[in-house]
Amino acid sequence: MKATTLVIALLAAVAAGCGSGSNDTLTVYSGREEELVAPLFEKFTDATGIDVEVRYGDSAELAATIAEEGEHSPADLFFAQDPGSLGSVESQLAELPASTLELVEAQFRDADGRWVGTSGRSRVIAYDTEALTEDEVPDSVLDLTDPTWKGKVGVAPTNASFQAFVTAMRLSAGEDATRQWLVDMKANQVREYEKNTPIVEAVAAGEIELGLVNHYYLYLVRQEQPDATVENHFLRSGDPGALVSAAGAGVLASSDQAEDAERFVAFLLSDEGQRFYVDEAEEAEYPLVEGIEAKAGLPPLADLHGPDVDLSRFGAEHEATIELLRETGYLT
Amino acid sequence: MSRGAGNRAPLALVAVAGIVVSLLLLPLVYLVIRVASGGRALEVLGESSTWRLVWNTLILAVGVVVAAVAVGAPLAWLVTRTDLPARRLWATAGALPLVIPSYVAAFCLLGFFGNRGLLADALGVDGVPELEGYWGSLAALTLATYPYVFLLTQSALRNLDPSLEEAARGLGATGWRTAIRVIAPAIRSAVGLGALLAALYTLSDFGVVSLMNYDTLTRAIYVQYKSLFDRAPAATLALLLVALTAVALVLEYRARRRGRGYRTGPGTPRRPSIVRLGRWTVPAVAFCAAVVGLFLALPAGVLAYWLTRGIASERSLAVPWSEALNSVTASGLAATAAVAAAIPVAVLALRYPSRASRTLERLSYAGNALPGLVIALSLVFFAARYASPVYQSLGLLVFAYVVRFFPQGLSGVESALEGVNPRYEEAARGLGRGPLRTMASVTAPLARSGVLAGAALVFLSAMKELPATLLLRPIGFETLATEIWSLTQVGAYSRAAVPALALIVVSAPVLYLVSFDRRLESGSSG
Numbered sequence: 001m002k003a004t005t006l007v008i009a010l011l012a013a014v015a016a017g018c019g020s021g022s023n024d025t026l027t028v029y030s031g032r033e034e035e036l037v038a039p040l041f042e043k044f045t046d047a048t049g050i051d052v053e054v055r056y057g058d059s060a061e062l063a064a065t066i067a068e069e070g071e072h073s074p075a076d077l078f079f080a081q082d083p084g085s086l087g088s089v090e091s092q093l094a095e096l097p098a099s100t101l102e103l104v105e106a107q108f109r110d111a112d113g114r115w116v117g118t119s120g121r122s123r124v125i126a127y128d129t130e131a132l133t134e135d136e137v138p139d140s141v142l143d144l145t146d147p148t149w150k151g152k153v154g155v156a157p158t159n160a161s162f163q164a165f166v167t168a169m170r171l172s173a174g175e176d177a178t179r180q181w182l183v184d185m186k187a188n189q190v191r192e193y194e195k196n197t198p199i200v201e202a203v204a205a206g207e208i209e210l211g212l213v214n215h216y217y218l219y220l221v222r223q224e225q226p227d228a229t230v231e232n233h234f235l236r237s238g239d240p241g242a243l244v245s246a247a248g249a250g251v252l253a254s255s256d257q258a259e260d261a262e263r264f265v266a267f268l269l270s271d272e273g274q275r276f277y278v279d280e281a282e283e284a285e286y287p288l289v290e291g292i293e294a295k296a297g298l299p300p301l302a303d304l305h306g307p308d309v310d311l312s313r314f315g316a317e318h319e320a321t322i323e324l325l326r327e328t329g330y331l332t
Numbered sequence: 333m334s335r336g337a338g339n340r341a342p343l344a345l346v347a348v349a350g351i352v353v354s355l356l357l358l359p360l361v362y363l364v365i366r367v368a369s370g371g372r373a374l375e376v377l378g379e380s381s382t383w384r385l386v387w388n389t390l391i392l393a394v395g396v397v398v399a400a401v402a403v404g405a406p407l408a409w410l411v412t413r414t415d416l417p418a419r420r421l422w423a424t425a426g427a428l429p430l431v432i433p434s435y436v437a438a439f440c441l442l443g444f445f446g447n448r449g450l451l452a453d454a455l456g457v458d459g460v461p462e463l464e465g466y467w468g469s470l471a472a473l474t475l476a477t478y479p480y481v482f483l484l485t486q487s488a489l490r491n492l493d494p495s496l497e498e499a500a501r502g503l504g505a506t507g508w509r510t511a512i513r514v515i516a517p518a519i520r521s522a523v524g525l526g527a528l529l530a531a532l533y534t535l536s537d538f539g540v541v542s543l544m545n546y547d548t549l550t551r552a553i554y555v556q557y558k559s560l561f562d563r564a565p566a567a568t569l570a571l572l573l574v575a576l577t578a579v580a581l582v583l584e585y586r587a588r589r590r591g592r593g594y595r596t597g598p599g600t601p602r603r604p605s606i607v608r609l610g611r612w613t614v615p616a617v618a619f620c621a622a623v624v625g626l627f628l629a630l631p632a633g634v635l636a637y638w639l640t641r642g643i644a645s646e647r648s649l650a651v652p653w654s655e656a657l658n659s660v661t662a663s664g665l666a667a668t669a670a671v672a673a674a675i676p677v678a679v680l681a682l683r684y685p686s687r688a689s690r691t692l693e694r695l696s697y698a699g700n701a702l703p704g705l706v707i708a709l710s711l712v713f714f715a716a717r718y719a720s721p722v723y724q725s726l727g728l729l730v731f732a733y734v735v736r737f738f739p740q741g742l743s744g745v746e747s748a749l750e751g752v753n754p755r756y757e758e759a760a761r762g763l764g765r766g767p768l769r770t771m772a773s774v775t776a777p778l779a780r781s782g783v784l785a786g787a788a789l790v791f792l793s794a795m796k797e798l799p800a801t802l803l804l805r806p807i808g809f810e811t812l813a814t815e816i817w818s819l820t821q822v823g824a825y826s827r828a829a830v831p832a833l834a835l836i837v838v839s840a841p842v843l844y845l846v847s848f849d850r851r852l853e854s855g856s857s858g
Binding site for chain 2: 056058073192217
């Protein structure tokens with residue numbers, strides 16, 4: 001009977017789809033966008049002969065996936081957008097070799113050595129160059145509660161990078177000052193967006209004058225709109241809004257290919273892996289290994305001084321940040 | 333209603349339907365495990381913000397349902413039962429928004445309105461109002477859901493036995509009175525089902541409300557999951573969504589119970605009678621043009637604009653063939669599996685009606701308002717632990733689609749079965765045929781188009797599905813939806829327009845199965 005044939009064919013197709021995931025392939029969960037980091041995986045395979053399979057997704061969703069998978073996770077390595085996502089699955093990550101960890105300054109890696117930063121990004125204020133000169137842009141996020149900026153500032157409360165900034169502010173300026181700032185910003189009619197890219201676009205379009213974002217979104221928006229009237233302003237040293245954070249990687253403790261996974265982390269921190277952000281990547285992140293200069297036009301990483309906070313606490317602190325954002329009406 | 337009630341359902345049928353429904357309920361089991369695991373599960377219920385979310389979610393769902401019915405039902409009537417000019421064109425264009433993913437629609441609406449939108453650009457003015465928040469979500473979700481009401485109503489109108497209307501006319505009722513007194517009650521169950529699908533879609537949607545910046549339960553569930561540690565509050569919120577689903581199901585069931593019309597005449601439908609619009613022609617055309625303009629031409633136009641901007645910037649705009657093939661494969665398997673799974677549940681509920689069989693059928697909807705992320709994580713939980721060989725296989729992805737979109741397949745099968753008068757089946761049984769042979773030889777041919785329509789609905793939804801696809805697809809298995817996602821992640825709209833348009837082009841022919849079914853048959857039978 002025709003229907004039976006069809007059903008058998010379908011079952012065969014489904015079964016064929018089941019046998020994925022061979023043993024000598026490295027499985028990476030990447031919260032970093034395919035558009036940005038896919039060449040890195042190819043370079044690694046070229047350099048080592050190790051094949052890589054990548055599951056792309058949102059960093060936090062992949063962290064939740066790793067948590068649900070528990071020790072059955074097929075992932076060997078977690079390559080994430082932010083310290084918070086890495087920190088949240090810290091208990092499932094293995095300690096990295098000291099030789100790898102030491103390539104990166106202590107501020108950009110986990111205190112227990114379970115993940116290491118692989119590229120840096122600074123929080124900045126993106127400003128509308130048609131409305132403002134750089135001198136007019138505040139040097140501290142604390143000044144944004146001034147009535148001058150009423151209704152002219154954009155933030156992305158559901159976005160991990162904004163939440164990390166709030167965590168940094170809580171840890172540096174304290175809980176009460178942060179709450180007050182959030183309340184004052186609300187009162188100053190801060191505008192809310194889904195994530196960083198729409199904020200930069202809104203600044204370019206003159207919908208708002210200032211946006212709190214990571215520095216590299218400017219370059220992504222310029223890809224799409226080469227003559228966008230928007231620039232980055234780096235904030236005063238020590239200001240909570242000057243947070244310098246990292247994307248990073250960690251090896252799953254449940255991995256049966258820990259050695260290859262560690263090689264991958266080492267590759268990300270190798271000359272080739274780090275120069276990628278300087279020579280090739282469109283979005284101009286900061287290399288974190290000493291001796292490799294950032295892309296021309298960016299202030300050197302050594303000159304950027306964010307608030308004095310420990311990125312390895314961000315995972316554990318995340319929930320309190322969410323709670324504060326909820327109390328102050330940014331999240332529900 | 334009482335027909336067949338005395339029959340006992342075959343045990344095999346009960347067993348198969350029972351297995352199907354239990355599998356569909358896996359996400360609920362997961363949620364109960366998560367809530368029971370402690371954390372702040374119950375505290376959440378005491379917070380006023382939770383109840384504000386429930387309220388926000390409710391008013392959005394009610395708004396979308398009202399708008400979807402207000403758009404979909406009149407449109408269906410106009411294109412099937414009136415002398416509206418260019419009916420076939422409106423019928424096709426009116427159904428097409430079903431192939432546009434709602435997150436793409438939201439992007440397009442956001443890109444069109446507001447000060448940085450295309451409209452302000454084109455007019456060279458400031459002060460174009462933004463379409464966001466509640467109204468933006470309402471617009472995008474109406475776009476995504478009114479086609480359900482439209483298509484189901486359209487097929488009910490086509491299936492409606494013209495002899496009922498002829499009788500009404502013979503008794504002296506005018507065209508309008510016939511429409512109201514005879515047609516409205518007869519299509520009530522189709523409209524109700526469409527409204528239910530619209531409500532469930534709205535409850536589970538994340539893409540639109542997140543882009544439009546409107547807080548609902550589903551958005552809060554995502555935020556809560558991303559707060560990374562305590563998963564119990566998210567599970568509690570998800571169970572609240574299940575409770576809202578239950579309310580929607582009860583309402584729909586009540587609406588459905590009141591009106592049901594089996595065809596009494598011959599199996600092949602006759603061409604229905606046509607109402608002359610007369611001086612209502614112009615408003616009717618204006619209505620159709622407004623619907624098609626806002627829900628089809630606008631998003632398509634914005635995508636086309638982004639595409640031309642991409643071509644002008646000389647970036648590579650490769651046609652995503654392999655992604656399209658993957659989308660079609662996974663969605664095709666999902667459509668087949670969903671309908672196959674729906675048949676036993678529908679047959680049991682409609683041919684052996686009892687409290688138990690009805691309850692089983694209703695239960696199959698329970699998880700349907702859950703966000704894709706929750707369904708995905710629940711399957712991650714079970715498959716990674718207890719079924720690792722199928723974890724991250726195509727089979728599990730297809731299963732996730734079936735769990736998410738089962739009611740759409742079920743709706744097709746049920747409406748098909750409702751259109752088949754059980755007397756024919758009884759006659760066949762009376763002539764000594766067994767239940768399975770009766771199904772195959774009598775019911776199946778009559779129900780074919782409805783079943784295909786259900787499969788097509790599942791197919792189209794699976795083509796657009798994103799959150800479960802991201803987490804459950806085999807590694808490296810890129811679909812058109814994941815491609816759109818990965819490009820919009822980095823703000824590359826001009827390149828994202830390519831897979832978005834590809835998704836629309838690939839899906840559109842499938843609409844033919846839903847919207848052209850009866851015309852083909854009535855055409856061939858004269």
